[in-house]
Amino acid sequence: MENVNKNRLFVASCIALLVTAMTFAIRARLETVFGPEGIGLTLEQIGWAFTPAFFGFTLAMIFGGILVDTLGIKKITWLAFITHAIGITWTLLARDQTSLFLATLFVGIGNGMVEAALNPMIASMYSENKTKMLNRFHIWFPGGIVIGSIVGWLIMDVLGLSWQIMVGVLYIPLVIYGLMFWGQLFPVTERVKLGVSNKKMFASVAKPLFIFMVICMFLTAATELGTNQRIESLLKSTVAVPLLVLAFINGIMAAGRAFAGQVVHKLKPEGMLLFSAVFAFLGLWLLTITSGPMTFFAAAVFAVGITFFWPTMLSFVAEYIPESGALGLSIMGGAGMFSVSLILPIMGNIIDNASANDALKIMSALPAILIVLFIALNVYMRKRKTNTKAA
Template sequence: MTQGIQRSSLFWASCLALLVTSLSFGIRAGILERLGTEFNLSTEELGVIASTVFLGFPLAVIIGGFLVDIIGMKRLLILAFAFHLLAIILTIFANGYWTLLISTLLIGIANGTVEAACNPLVATIYPENKTTKLNHFHLWFPGGIVIGTLIVMGFDELGLGWQAQMATMLVPTVIYGFLFSRLSFPVTERVASGVSTADMYKAVASPLFIFMFLCMFGTAITELFTNQWVGLLLGNVIDNALLLLTITTGIMVIGRAFAEPIVHRFAPQGVLLASAIVAAIGLYLMATTSGNMLLVAALLFGIGVCYFWPTMIGFVAENIPKSGAVGLNLMGGAGMFAVFVYTYFMGGNYDKIVLKNLPAGADLKAYQAATAGSTEAVAFANARLVAGPEVIKTTLIIPIILIVAFAGLVFYMKGRKKETLS
C-alpha cells in the first residue's frame, strides 16, 4: 500500500502539523488569564473564547472525515495550513472579545482539519502497527504544549508580550505547509482495501463504535479541559500553575514515545482502564492538595491521560477498521465537541462559585479589575482559591465513570477473543 510513498517524510510532516495545533493549546493556556486582564474579560467570556477552539475542531474533523476520501488528504492539509496562518495572524492583531473569538474558532478549524487528514494518514501508512504509531504521532500534542508553555515562561522572563509568543507558531506552520505541498500521498486505507461506503456506515453504527464514541466524550474532557484550564483553576493555589501543565504534558510525551511495549502487553482496552484509574487519582489530588503535592498530582494525572486520545483512536482503527477515516474523525470530533460544551458551561460555573464566595451583590468584573493588594483584590483571590478545586472535583466524576465503562470493555474484549479462538 505504501510502496513508492514517502512514508517517513509524510509521518514527520504530520508530526510537525500536530505540533502547531498543540502549540496553540500551550501558548493560549499560558496567556489566557493575561488576555482576560488586558481586554477586561470575565471568566465566563474567557470560557466562551477558550471553548470555541473545541467547537471549530469537531466541525472541521467531522466534515473533513467525510471529505478526505473524496478530495484526498493532501488538499485537506493545504486547507489546514491556510486556516492556521490566518488564525495566528488574526490572534496577533486581536483587539478584543470578538477578534479573539473568531481567531480561536479558526485555530480550532485548522486543528481539526489537521487531525481529519493525519489520523487516517498514519493508520494508512502504518497498517501493521496502528495504535503504536498513532501514539508516536500524538506525542507531539503534549510535546507542543510543553514547548508552548516554555515559550510563554521564557518570553515572559525576557519581557516579550503575548503577541510575540503567538508569532512563534508561524515558523512550524510555514514549514509543514511547504512540506505537504511537495509530498505524494496514498489513498486512505478504506479506499485501498475496497470497503464500500455502506459497510463503512454499518461499522460506524455498530454497538462497539457507539460505546467508544460516548467514552471519547469523557476521555477528551478529562485530558483537554484540565490541561487547557489548569493555569486558571490553580493559579492561586500554586505560584506557577503552568509548571503543572509542563509536568503533565512532559510525562505524556515520554509515555507516548514508549507506548509500543505497553500497548502490546496490556492491549488498548487494558491501557484505557489503567489510564482512567490513574487519571482519577491525579485529579483527586489536584482538587484536595497544595504545594509540592500538586506536582505529584500533575505527574499522576499526566500518566493517567497520556494514552487516552491516541489509544481511543487506535482501538477503533484496529477493532473497527471498516469505519475508515469517517470513524476515526467522528471519534476526534466527539471528543472535541464534548470539551467545547463542558468548557462553555464550566466558565459560567466557575464565575458562580467565585460570586458565591464574594460579598452579596458584588460586581465580578469590578473585583477582577481591582488594584493588587486592595481588599477587593484579596477577596477575589480567596474566592478563586475555592473555585478552581471545586471545578476539578466536578470533573473528577468523569474518569470515575470511565473506570466502570473500561472495565466492562476489558471483559467484553476477552469474551470476543474467546469466541474468535473457539
C-alpha cells in the same frame, strides 16, 4: 505506496500536530491576557471565546473525515495549513471577545483538518503498527504543549515581552510543515485501499461498539483537555506558575507515548484505557488536596492517567472497527473536541462563582465513570475474543 516518502510525511505530520498543540498551550496563557486582570473579559466569556477551538475542530474533523476519501489526504492537509495561517494571524489582531472567538474558530478548523487528514494517513502507512505509530504521532500533542508552555513562560514571564510575540512564534513550525509537505506524494486512506464501500463505512459507525466508544471519547477528552486548557485558573491559587505544571504534565505524556508499543503489547488497547482511567481519577482527586510542590506529584499521577487516552481511543477504533475508515477516526476526534467545547464554559462558570477546587472535584467524576465503562469494555472484549477463537 512505493513512491510515498513515509519518513518525511510522518515527520511533517508531527510538526503539523506540534502547531495544533502549541495553540492549546498559548491559548491557556492568553486566558490571563484577555481575562479580568487584562483586557477585562470574565472567565466565562473567555470560555465561550475559546469554544470554537473545539467545535471548529469537531466540524473540521467530521467533514474532513467524510471528504478525505474523495478529495484525498493532500487537499485536506493544505486546508489545514491555510486555516492555521488565517487563525494565527487573526489571533494577533484580536482585541475583544468577538475577534478572539473568530480567530479561535479558524485555529480550531486548522487543528481539526490536521487530525482528519493525518490520523488516517498514518493508519494507512503503518497498517501493521497502528497503535504504536498513532501514539508516536501523538507524542507531539503533549510535546507541543510543553514547547508552547515554555515559550509562553519565557516570552511573557521571564523576558516580559508582548503576547503578540508569543503568538507569532507559531509561524515557525507552520512554515516548516508547509515546506515539508510541499511536492510530496500522499497515500490513499486505508478504507480506499481495502475497497470498503460507503454503505459499509456508514453502517460501521452505527454499531453499538462504535457508539459506546464515542460516548467514552466525550469523557476521556473532557478529562484531559478540559483540565489542561484551564490549568491557569484551576491552579493559580495553589502553585506559583501553573503553566510550568502544564509543561510538566505534558512532558510526562510525551515520554509515555514514546513507549506505547511496549505498554500496548502487555495491556491491549482496552487494558490501557482502564489503566488510564484509574490514574486520571487519582490524579484529579490528589489535585484537590495538594498545594505547592506536592501539586507536581498530583500532576504526575494525572499525567500518567491521560497519557494514552486520545491515541488509544483512536487506535482501538482503527484496529477493531477498521471499516469505519477516516470517518470513524474523525467522528471520534470530533466527539472529543465537542465535549471540551461544552465543558470549558461550565468550568469557567464554576470558577467564577464558586472555586477552582470545586471545578476539580466535578472533573474527577468523569474518569470515575470511565473506570466503570472500561471495566465493561474489557469484559466484552475478552468474551468477543473467546467467541472468535471458538468459531
